[in-house]
Amino acid sequence: MSETFLRTAEVPPRAPPAAVGGPFAWVRRNLFSSLGNAATTLVVLALLALVLPPLFRFLVLDAVWTGGSGEACRPEAAGRPVGACWAFIHEKLGYLVYGSYPLAERWRPDAVFALMLLGGGWMLWLDAPRRGLGALFFFGVFPVAAYLLLAGAPALGLKPVPTGLWGGMIVTFVVSLVGIVVSLPLGILLALGRRSDLPVIRLACTLFIEFWRGVPLITVLFMANVMLPLFLPGDITIDRLLRPLVGVALFASAYMAEVVRGGLQAVPPGQAQAARALGLTELQILRFVVLPQAIKIVVPGIVNTFIGLFKDTTLVSIVGIADFIRVLESARIDPRWAAPSVPVTAYAFAALFYFAFCFGMARYAAFIERRLAAGEGAR
Amino acid sequence: MTGGKEPPAVAITGLNKWFGSHHVLRDVDLTVRRSERLVICGPSGSGKSTLIRCINGLEPYQGGRIALAGTRLDGHREAEMARLRTGMVFQSFNLFAHLTVLENCTLAPIHVRRMGRHRAEDLAMDHLTRVRIPEQARKYPGQLSGGQRQRAAIARALCMAPEIMLFDEPTSALDPEMVEEVLGTMVDLAQSGMTMLCVTHEMGFARRVADRVVFMDEGQIIEIAPTDAFFRTPRHERTRAFLGQILR
Ligand SMILES: Nc1ncnc2c1ncn2[C@@H]1O[C@H](COP(=O)(O)OP(=O)(O)O)[C@@H](O)[C@H]1O
Ligand SMILES: [Mg+2]
Numbered sequence: 159m160s161e162t163f164l165r166t167a168e169v170p171p172r173a174p175p176a177a178v179g180g181p182f183a184w185v186r187r188n189l190f191s192s193l194g195n196a197a198t199t200l201v202v203l204a205l206l207a208l209v210l211p212p213l214f215r216f217l218v219l220d221a222v223w224t225g226g227s228g229e230a231c232r233p234e235a236a237g238r239p240v241g242a243c244w245a246f247i248h249e250k251l252g253y254l255v256y257g258s259y260p261l262a263e264r265w266r267p268d269a270v271f272a273l274m275l276l277g278g279g280w281m282l283w284l285d286a287p288r289r290g291l292g293a294l295f296f297f298g299v300f301p302v303a304a305y306l307l308l309a310g311a312p313a314l315g316l317k318p319v320p321t322g323l324w325g326g327m328i329v330t331f332v333v334s335l336v337g338i339v340v341s342l343p344l345g346i347l348l349a350l351g352r353r354s355d356l357p358v359i360r361l362a363c364t365l366f367i368e369f370w371r372g373v374p375l376i377t378v379l380f381m382a383n384v385m386l387p388l389f390l391p392g393d394i395t396i397d398r399l400l401r402p403l404v405g406v407a408l409f410a411s412a413y414m415a416e417v418v419r420g421g422l423q424a425v426p427p428g429q430a431q432a433a434r435a436l437g438l439t440e441l442q443i444l445r446f447v448v449l450p451q452a453i454k455i456v457v458p459g460i461v462n463t464f465i466g467l468f469k470d471t472t473l474v475s476i477v478g479i480a481d482f483i484r485v486l487e488s489a490r491i492d493p494r495w496a497a498p499s500v501p502v503t504a505y506a507f508a509a510l511f512y513f514a515f516c517f518g519m520a521r522y523a524a525f526i527e528r529r530l531a532a533g534e535g536a537r
Numbered sequence: 538m539t540g541g542k543e544p545p546a547v548a549i550t551g552l553n554k555w556f557g558s559h560h561v562l563r564d565v566d567l568t569v570r571r572s573e574r575l576v577i578c579g580p581s582g583s584g585k586s587t588l589i590r591c592i593n594g595l596e597p598y599q600g601g602r603i604a605l606a607g608t609r610l611d612g613h614r615e616a617e618m619a620r621l622r623t624g625m626v627f628q629s630f631n632l633f634a635h636l637t638v639l640e641n642c643t644l645a646p647i648h649v650r651r652m653g654r655h656r657a658e659d660l661a662m663d664h665l666t667r668v669r670i671p672e673q674a675r676k677y678p679g680q681l682s683g684g685q686r687q688r689a690a691i692a693r694a695l696c697m698a699p700e701i702m703l704f705d706e707p708t709s710a711l712d713p714e715m716v717e718e719v720l721g722t723m724v725d726l727a728q729s730g731m732t733m734l735c736v737t738h739e740m741g742f743a744r745r746v747a748d749r750v751v752f753m754d755e756g757q758i759i760e761i762a763p764t765d766a767f768f769r770t771p772r773h774e775r776t777r778a779f780l781g782q783i784l785r
Contacts (some may be wrong), residue, residue: 432631432690435593436645436697437620446644451635 216241217506224248231497242503243495250489254507257325257480263317266307267328273300274335282522284529301339308332321399325480327511329399333406333471333481338464340407345414346449352419363415370412375473378405383477402474410467417459421452454530461523465516483508544607546571546701546732547592553600554587561587562598563756569701571606574733576743576764579753580779585736588753589703592734594619606700621649624694628706630686632678638665638689639674642696650697657696664692668722684715688722695726702726704735738783744768752776 190196220241222231229235231243247254256264277300280292308328310318324332351363370378382405386396425448433443453460475484489495490504547569554562561584569575577585590596592603594616603610603619610619633641642661646652652660665671668688670681678686687707694702704723708716720742727733727746737743743750743764750767752760752775760773771777 426629426631428627428629428631429633431595432625432627432633433645434595435620435623435625436693437617437649438645442648446648447633451633454635 216502228495228497228500231495231499233498240497240499242506243497243499244503246490246495246497246500246503247507249495250492253326253489254482254485255327257328257485258323259325259328260317260319260323263310263319266310266316266319270304270307270328271331273303274331284526297339297343301336304332304335321397324399326485327482329474329480330468330471330482332399333403333474333479334464334468336403337406337410337467337471341410341414341463341467342460344407344411346418348411348415349418349422350444352415353422367412367415370409371416375406375409375470376476378409379473379477381405399479402477402479406467406471406474410463413463413466414460417456417463418452420459421454421456422448424455425451457526457530458523461519465519468515468519469512482511543571544604545569546573546606547734548604548607549592549601551601552588552591552598552603554584554591554596554598561756562591565601565756565758567751567758567761569732569734572730572732573748574727574746575735575749575751576747577734577736577751577753578738578740578743578779578783579751579759583753584756585753586705589625589705589734589736592619592701593623593625593703595625621697622699623701623703624697624699626687626690626694626702626704626707628709630678630683630690630710632686632690632693634678637675637677638670638681638692641678641689642693645693646696661692661696664695665689667695667725668692669718682715683711684718687711687715687719691719691722691726701732701734704733704737706736706738708737708739740768740784752779754779 189199218241220239221244222236222240222242223244225231225243225245226249228243228246230245231240233240252264256267259267277292277296280286281289281296283289286292306314306316308319308324309321310316312318348363348367351359352367354360354363379402382401383398386401386404390396429447429451430443433447434440438446471481472483475481475487480488486504486508490501545568547567549565549567552562552565552567553560565588567588577588579585587596591598592605594610597616605619605622608615608618610616632638633644636644639658639661642664643654643657646657646660647654650657662671662674665674668691670685670688670692673681673685673689678689681689691702691707707723708719711719716739720739723733723735723742724746733746735742735747747764749761750764751758752767752771752773754775760767760771760776762772767776768780771780
């Protein structure tokens with residue numbers, strides 16, 4: 159080649175070389191692309207081969223699916239190795255879902271579950287019509303309706319059911335949902351307060367957030383249970399379920415506030431300035447410009463907090479609330495169902511229950527993120 | 538001073554502003570007639586953006602007075618009035634990232650002017666057509682080129698029917714080939730009789746459009762002159778030095 163160059167023949171664009179296709183090429187590219195990769199793949203395969211067959215054998219092949227008592231799940235009675243005792247879960251399912259909620263009234267929690275699915279689905283389905291209304295329903299109407307249905311309202315012909323009888327998944331859902339429904343709005347308010355121009359508000363919000371973040375949830379629950387009544391006049395008693403509910407909700411709000419604050423900081427100040435220049439009021443700027451963007455940015459963080467909250471609700475069992483885990487505990491020590499594999503089955507069921515919900519939340523968050531990544535971005 | 542009966546579009550007298558102890562605007566006096574086009578230039582950090590933002594009511598100031606069409610603005614309510622009379626275009630566009638171009642344009646008319654959605658959308662489409670991007674109305678800012686974004690930002694400001702348009706280096710963040718389309722939009726706007734204050738270093742644009750040019754340095758107005766005179770016979774040596782650097 160010489161020092162200078164002048165193009166004489168145009169180079170037209172060509173199609174890229176065809177990718178080497180087929181499953182074999184895929185395996186090679188993704189699993190065995192280097193020596194280290196190949197070794198890792200082999201180790202992982204070996205581990206899977208070690209773990210999966212016995213697990214499958216225990217959970218499915220050797221499992222006992224029917225039976226009226228622990229008898230069916232004892233190896234000596236069954237005359238074969240016995241895996242998971244699903245018959246036990248099957249019989250106890252009502253108790254695990256409703257606790258001691260009166261049999262005749264169980265349609266009421268069912269109705270609450272249905273409302274929850276409706277409201278949750280409405281809000282989470284991104285293309286649903288009138289999603290604003292869905293959010294209003296979920297954060298406004300649903301909590302009230304759920305409370306009236308579960309606790310009862312003689313005026314509406316619903317017999318009162320004391321919270322002491324609530325149990326199982328109902329309680330787990332009630333505690334998590336109250337946490338979620340309270341912590342998001344309260345967290346947003348706290349985050350805004352922490353960025354306020356007014357020193358008093360800023361200090362109050364900062365103290366509140368740091369206090370709840372600095373104390374373990376167990377301590378919060380014990381304090382709510384033991385100390386809350388001490389501060390109140392003797393003739394006022396707070397419902398035993400309400401105490402940990404308040405604790406969990408405030409605790410979650412503090413974490414949510416920090417997540418939301420991160421989002422607020424990530425929205426460039428130019429956005430609010432442009433809105434101000436257009437004549438929007440500070441409240442309108444928050445509502446239409448800053449918050450929507452901040453919340454979108456922290457969807458993963460919000461869902462992460464929800465997941466943590468959902469699992470942390472198991473701690474309320476420590477202060478005597480019959481949540482799902484505690485109900486499961488008392489079901490598994492039922493002497494009628496004394497069999498070696500019953501405890502393992504119970505815990506496996508609990509693991510599946512929590513995993514299904516947490517994994518679902520995580521997948522939904524991933525889906526939202528992908529949706530938000532498309533299209534939007536630069537300002 | 539203006540020679541007419543009607544008050545000037547902008548009248549600034551003895552304006553002073555500090556950031557902490559940093560004196561960023563010092564005794565600024567400036568009068569802008571209705572339909573006048575003013576270009577403000579000066580080195581970085583000379584206070585051009587701050588001046589524009591004071592006129593818009595975005596920044597408080599500690600001394601002096603600003604009147605828009607005879608109405609003084611000091612205090613909170615007046616600052617809000619100022620925002621309704623002026624439209625602002627930023628260097629970094631500042632389009633609302635989570636809204637489509639059309640929604641960017643209708644947000645303020647709907648919530649500030651209390652306009653119905655349909656009317657606001659018709660209005661927005663008119664202005665988007667005026668800046669020649671009606672086909673981008675349903676897209677998000679992230680899907681537009683820089684030049685299209687800045688034109689959308691101009692349309693958004695115009696939707697509030699401002700009496701005065703303020704531009705703060707509207708082409709500085711653009712790739713060179715997009716500068717012209719935005720300047721073209723601004724020339725159209727100038728020809729429609731809009732009062733304009735433009736912070737810009739596009740001296741070609743200043744020559745073509747500006748009635749007068751203002752040169753600022755270190756928080757002070759150093760020189761104000763009719764465009765021709767400003768470029769042909771700059772009087773202050775700092776102006777000459779600046780023009781020497783920028784025109785080369
Ligand atoms: N929010 C702020 N806080 C403190 N100082 C600022 C702020 N904004 C601008 N300044 C300072 O004020 C001076 C003028 O800034 P600016 O008006 O942005 O200049 P220009 O737009 O001419 O480059 C600069 O020295 C800058 O550092
Ligand atoms: Mg500037």
